[in-house]
Amino acid sequence: MAESGRSLTALVPTRTQGLRQLNDLAEVIGDYATSRNYADGMTTSRLSPYIRRRLILEEEVLEFARTVGGFARIEKFAQEVVWRTYWKGWLEARSSVWKAYLTQLRTLDETLPGADQDRLVCAIAGKTDLPYFNAWCDELTSTGYLHNHVRMWFASVWIFTFRLPWEMGARFFLDHLLDGDPASNTLSWRWVAGLQTPGKHYLARADNIAKYTNGRWVPKPGELDESAHSLRDDGLARIPAVKPPLGPDASQIQPRAVLLHDEDCGPLPDSWAAVPAVRFVVTDRPQHCPGKLVEEWIAGATADADARVGTVTLARSAAEVIDWCRVNGVVEVGAFRPLTGFVGDALAVLTTGLATTGIQLRFADRGHDITFFPMATRGFFPFWEAASVTLRRR
Ligand SMILES: Cc1cc2nc3c(=O)[nH]c(=O)nc-3n(C[C@H](O)[C@H](O)[C@H](O)COP(=O)(O)OP(=O)(O)OC[C@H]3O[C@@H](n4cnc5c(N)ncnc54)[C@H](O)[C@@H]3O)c2cc1C
Numbered sequence: 001m002a003e004s005g006r007s008l009t010a011l012v013p014t015r016t017q018g019l020r021q022l023n024d025l026a027e028v029i030g031d032y033a034t035s036r037n038y039a040d041g042m043t044t045s046r047l048s049p050y051i052r053r054r055l056i057l058e059e060e061v062l063e064f065a066r067t068v069g070g071f072a073r074i075e076k077f078a079q080e081v082v083w084r085t086y087w088k089g090w091l092e093a094r095s096s097v098w099k100a101y102l103t104q105l106r107t108l109d110e111t112l113p114g115a116d117q118d119r120l121v122c123a124i125a126g127k128t129d130l131p132y133f134n135a136w137c138d139e140l141t142s143t144g145y146l147h148n149h150v151r152m153w154f155a156s157v158w159i160f161t162f163r164l165p166w167e168m169g170a171r172f173f174l175d176h177l178l179d180g181d182p183a184s185n186t187l188s189w190r191w192v193a194g195l196q197t198p199g200k201h202y203l204a205r206a207d208n209i210a211k212y213t214n215g216r217w218v219p220k221p222g223e224l225d226e227s228a229h230s231l232r233d234d235g236l237a238r239i240p241a242v243k244p245p246l247g248p249d250a251s252q253i254q255p256r257a258v259l260l261h262d263e264d265c266g267p268l269p270d271s272w273a274a275v276p277a278v279r280f281v282v283t284d285r286p287q288h289c290p291g292k293l294v295e296e297w298i299a300g301a302t303a304d305a306d307a308r309v310g311t312v313t314l315a316r317s318a319a320e321v322i323d324w325c326r327v328n329g330v331v332e333v334g335a336f337r338p339l340t341g342f343v344g345d346a347l348a349v350l351t352t353g354l355a356t357t358g359i360q361l362r363f364a365d366r367g368h369d370i371t372f373f374p375m376a377t378r379g380f381f382p383f384w385e386a387a388s389v390t391l392r393r394r
Pocket residue numbers: 036044045046047048049051052080081082083084085087146147148149151152155173174177179180181182184185186188189192
């Protein structure tokens with residue numbers, strides 16, 4: 001069942017606003033297990049844009065959830081919070097899946113047949129024959145958010161009814177979602193397509209859409225392909241995991257200088273305070289073109305992080321980081337490890353550039369990632385079995 005009384009807190013890209021929203025969520029979290037699948041009203045937390053940039057941290061969200069009730073009451077919510085952790089950890093151990101996605105996008109941009117391009121243009125413009133799909137497109141591009149169930153229906157219609165390449169749908173999401181995240185997005189699209197759990201795909205059904213939109217949308221019989229097969233297995237879900245280079249724990253080190261980036265706009269550990277700080281601004285997002293709302297969200301989140309730090313110098317290239325290091329007499333810089341994605345790719349290049357001038361970039365991780373990423377070796381359910389033991393103890 002869904003409710004309608006709860007109001008949405010305005011999305012503002014600051015840590016203060018994220019914490020305010022979190023503190024208003026007792027009722028939502030308490031009802032989450034029964035309400036969360038309804039895509040109508042405030043049935044879920046809408047915290048993802050904050051969590052994505054680490055304006056608020058997973059441990060803070062989980063800690064608040066524990067004030068709502070015992071583990072059994074909040075288990076479903078806790079499970080979803082660490083789905084994100086699972087996807088991040090899974091991709092960290094198999095970053096070639098991200099690279100394969102970008103490569104395939106480049107190929108598709110060059111080779112997509114004309115008829116597919118026409119369907120793509122209509123889908124992205126929200127001008128298809130399916131009014132509910134068009135409404136979801138409009139909601140995505142005008143708000144930067146879609147409910148999880150809508151994302152599943154959207155991706156399924158895109159892949160199995162419109163027969164469009166999943167990668168192009170994933171790009172459309174990544175460019176417009178305020179929470180757009182290389183791991184959660186790429187791997188969720190792969191999951192809907194039946195590539196992430198080979199042979200098991202997600203098919204949007206008319207009755208499911210009607211039920212969970214409380215009758216707002218009722219697809220006509222035959223409008224959706226409800227019997228399509230999964231996409232052909234690309235083998236990527238089974239590539240061996242490479243142990244990600246985790247640690248040290250950020251709170252255990254005392255860097256003499258820090259480099260900030262937009263993947264982590266969270267509070268700095270006490271041991272990172274009062275040292276010179278430079279922000280590496282990454283604008284290179286190959287094969288992607290983030291929408292205005294996403295650009296503004298990132299700009300707001302980074303400005304908020306900088307305001308909490310105090311004085312931060314902006315650097316837009318390796319040369320500018322090197323200059324800043326010289327001016328500040330710095331030969332070693334600490335940074336949060338950027339996980340697989342655009343910032344990770346840019347920082348890999350930066351690290352090499354700095355090393356040639358004798359400057360070391362040393363990465364550290366959040367304790368949450370150090371604890372849970374090593375559990376993301378196989379499917380979600382073995383991960384949850386291990387993670388829930390740790391979470392129950394807290
Ligand atoms: C095709 C597709 C694409 C997606 N792309 C993204 C994405 O780019 N970024 C993103 O953060 N999530 C993505 N998700 C996952 C999920 O839809 C969103 O995290 C969720 O809808 C965010 O809304 P909420 O904050 O109200 O979530 P809630 O239901 O309140 O959950 C609380 C938190 O748990 C995490 N979470 C919940 N569900 C999931 C999930 N299925 N997978 C991973 N984390 C989850 C999020 O951090 C979320 O804020 C995608 C799902 C699908 C099916």
